[in-house]
Amino acid sequence: MPGVTTMRGKQIRLERIMNRDTGTTVIVPMDHGVSSGPIAGVIDLDESVNLVAQGGANAVIGHIGLAMHGHRRGGPDIGLILHLSASTDMGPDPNDKVIVNTVTNALKMGADGVSVHCNIGADSEARMLEDLGRIAVECMEWGMPLLAMMYPRGPNVLNEKGKDEVKHAARVASELGADIVKTPYTGDPDSFREVTTGCHVPVVVAGGARGDDLATLQMVEGAMEGGAAGISIGRNAFQHPHPDLFVRAMTQVVHERRSAEEAAEILRAGTRT
Numbered sequence: 001m002p003g004v005t006t007m008r009g010k011q012i013r014l015e016r017i018m019n020r021d022t023g024t025t026v027i028v029p030m031d032h033g034v035s036s037g038p039i040a041g042v043i044d045l046d047e048s049v050n051l052v053a054q055g056g057a058n059a060v061i062g063h064i065g066l067a068m069h070g071h072r073r074g075g076p077d078i079g080l081i082l083h084l085s086a087s088t089d090m091g092p093d094p095n096d097k098v099i100v101n102t103v104t105n106a107l108k109m110g111a112d113g114v115s116v117h118c119n120i121g122a123d124s125e126a127r128m129l130e131d132l133g134r135i136a137v138e139c140m141e142w143g144m145p146l147l148a149m150m151y152p153r154g155p156n157v158l159n160e161k162g163k164d165e166v167k168h169a170a171r172v173a174s175e176l177g178a179d180i181v182k183t184p185y186t187g188d189p190d191s192f193r194e195v196t197t198g199c200h201v202p203v204v205v206a207g208g209a210r211g212d213d214l215a216t217l218q219m220v221e222g223a224m225e226g227g228a229a230g231i232s233i234g235r236n237a238f239q240h241p242h243p244d245l246f247v248r249a250m251t252q253v254v255h256e257r258r259s260a261e262e263a264a265e266i267l268r269a270g271t272r273t
Contacts, residue, residue: 009143045070055247136177
C-alpha cells in the first residue's frame, strides 16, 4: 500500500490537473490521433494545446506524441495526462483497448497523471478490467493520479448513456482505484446525480461529436448540477473556430458556476471583438 510520500505526491499532481480552490476541472482530451487519425484540431498539437491553455483548461490528455510534439511549447502552463490505452477506428474491434504505455514512463516524461480507457460490456471487458486494476495499483505505488475513462459499450449494453449502465461503469472505476472517473452524461441532473453519489471519487463528463455551442454548455451546466467535478470534452473544444474562447466559456460554467446562457453570451461577445 502507498506510504505518506506517495500519497502526498499524488495530491500534488492532482492539484496540477484540478482547480485547487474549487476542486473542479476542465480537461481537453487530444488522444484522437491514434483512434481517428489527424482529424481537424489535432493536426498541429502545439497550436491546439496553447489555444486551450489560453482558454484556461486545467489539463490535456494525449499519447506520448502529445508530450513529444505538442505540450508546453512556450504557452501558458497546463497539466499533462498521458493516455495509456489505445485502439483505432479501423481495427476489428475499436472497443478493445490495449495498454501502450506505462506509469513509470509517464513519470519519466513529466506527466501529472495517466488515463486508462475501459469499456464495460465489451467482449474484452475482462482484460481491460485486469489492466485497470493493475495500473491503479502502480499509480498508488508511484503517487500518480489515475483518470479512468469508463463507457458502457458492448453487445449487451442497451443504452450507452443509461443511468443504470453509467453509474455501474463509474462505480467500477472507483472500486478498482481510480482517482477521477470520466463517463457519459445521462441527460439530466437528477439521473446524473445517481452516478456521482454512487461513485467514491470525482466524476467528469465526456463530450462527444462536435455539436451546438449552447447545447454543449447546457450539458456542462446540467452535469455540474448533478454533482460532476468537471468535464473532459475534446472535439467541441479543439474543433471550435475559437478553441480558446469556447474553453473559457466552459470554465465559466465549471469553475464559476455561471449558467450556460451567461457563458454563451461571453463566448458571443468574445467572437465579436
